Amino acid sequence: MFVITPADNGDVLLSGRFDAAQVDRADAVLGRLQTTTRIDFSGLEYISSAGLGCLLKAQKRLAQSGHGLILIRMNKLVRDIFRMARLEVVFRIDDDA
């Protein structure tokens, strides 16, 4: 079960498993972002390379207008994937948010 929801405060909340079957749903939400946005990972248990690809695509698009994603509240296992993939240089990851 994967859920991606825009929250009232402008953040985007992720929960469940972000796998290759969820790419279209995620693109539909991330593709609408126009400004710097926090992505709250606190409910996310798992992300695969397909999920990383969705976020990377949104980040690239936003970066063209000087904006970007701020990734917050990742669990340790998900955080480890970003570290292994060396995506820390691509995204702003705020471990203390």
Next chain:
Amino acid sequence: MQRDFTKAVSSLSEIFAFIDEHVAGTGISPAGVYAMYFVVEELFTNMVKYAAASAEDVTIAVGIDGSRLTIQLTDHNVEPFDPANAPKVDPSTPLQERRIGGLGIQLVQQMVDDLQYSYADRCSTITITKTLEP
């Protein structure tokens, strides 16, 4: 134990449930289970993407012997495709040139001890082994 799965990304939830069945009661750490999901998803979705011409199911076998994990995926009636030969991603590449294709298989190679590809009788078989940490 092995099972056949329809070659489509919509099979992933069923595949994760299959992995969950194997790990229940084994004491495999959450990090180990995460790696199993990641590795199987990556290898399976590669088969979905690159061997779509064959509609036959993909067979996934999982074996756990103590701390040694073996996972085998077999794609039937396909042309050869060795995922380990996919183009590599240079992590120092600037953002605008970064692409995710190729990154997944590199992560898989970091997560496992060994990845072997074989092709016989029009079947592609990928076998990974991994030592599970407690």
